[in-house]
Amino acid sequence: MTSTNDNWVAATTLAELSETGRKLVRLDGHQVAIFQTETGLYACNNRCPHEGFPLMEGTVSDGCVLTCNWHNWKFDLENGDTLVGGDKLRRYPVRVTDDGIVELDMTEPPQHQQRDEILSNLDEALHKNDYNRLSRELARLDMIGFDPLVAVKKAFALRMDRFEFGTTHAMPGAADWLTYRQELTDPYERLACLSEILGHIAWDSAYRPVYPFTTDVAAWSEADFSRAIEAEDENTAVSLVRGALADGMTWNDLRPAFARCAMRHYGGFGHSVIYVSKVSPLIDFLGDDALESLILPLTRHLCTVTREDLIPEFRAFHVVRKDWDDHVDREPAHREDFLGLPVARVLSRVRKSAGNPLTCYHALMEAAVWQVRHFDESVMYRTNMPIGTNVNWLDVTHAMTTAQAVRELASELPELWGDGLLQIGCFIGRNAKYVHKDGDPADYAGRSGIDWEGDSETILGDLLRDHTLYHGCTDFIEPVHRLKTISMVRSELALFPDAPWRKDMLVAVHRYVSSAFPRRRAVRVAYQSTTFVGRG
Known part of the structure; x- marks a missing residue:
């Protein structure tokens, strides 16, 4: 068919269409289905x-309701609404000439209009936790020539007030996914990185109500912000952050205040420190205008996060930190100085070596790596265990990822080394109960067949590809934690290629990523529920 003018294209004739009431035509690279119904003529994408x-194989009912018979999605051909399903159906205006020619307006909407419609569809897909639709919307955005990173920025903005307790792993995970995406050339793998980001945001916020942030604005004061965080006063803390943003302050201006608050407690099992460290790379990717949607949830997190240093196992955190400057020493530390000790003794030993913080950091990292390499996996499978001993790979590897975040923040703000080293020490002492005391009985390093002295990038690159993008997991925390851990190892080995923990770190992360990961233990939950309720 030929075009009758700049916009309208002759598609068929009314006589041809009347034979079956529907016709498939191919115009401008599109398959278009045309329907003649009791309420009029309609045209839409055939796919x-x-x-x-x-x-074309669908059913038309009620005059203008088209049903796809494969999955029962329904579309109102009159106004274009999707009645059952999600994605919107592309429709084309129809007219009939005086001589019975059926013409379609094949004009493509302006790119900015298509972009805005795609972005407006994100909220519904995020709210319904519709991973496949999120991926399709990203693909559509890319197809019309827009950077799909705008969808990531939009997703954080749309869902920031749906996270009841503030920042989740979706935020730091996004930083690592975007960093990894830069290395990839395959368009499908690049899209998968973005889909994992949006999917994780949806997973953590789907079907949640709005937990509104205060709209009050107060003049920024780090001292007031610190006091508000300590008092768990979210409204005051958020109003101060809003004041800072209104005055044009950037993340570089605010990062020290957030870092100090995150380091003050052994909070959220190390998550607070990691979350603060990952804002910078995300801002680099998304731009300064994403700052509000990242740090308001982070402020909420700091106000609501658990503070493990207040429970008996970790109270030594503040005992050792008190009068720190009067007791800190430069006694050389080695891995063995920290292994096998309870939390209080590990922290006491940290103080003896914290006068040389980077050396102490390396000794603690080496201890953390050794624990991951020698983690006793059987604890993940035991049934008759108290709730407090529910540990898995995430618990033991968190010492390593928190250590990296500590190093990054304390290198920028040296006064934070003390708090940071003690946080790493809390992990070492806690995890001492969950390792093989006499080494690795399975000899993972020996039987793996890997040349651990070879190129670490080759070893880690294979892990990234096989266990993050091609993970096959039903949740999001497991693949993103694999990504976070592997990314941490790559970063630390690039910075410290001759570190004493190099081989152990490669073996440890390879063992973790390649191992089974039982996230839900039905009989254990039943046992723990029964024993807990039975105590009265």
């Missing part, structure tokens, strides 16, 4: 926006 099945 269902769900999974691409032909709508």
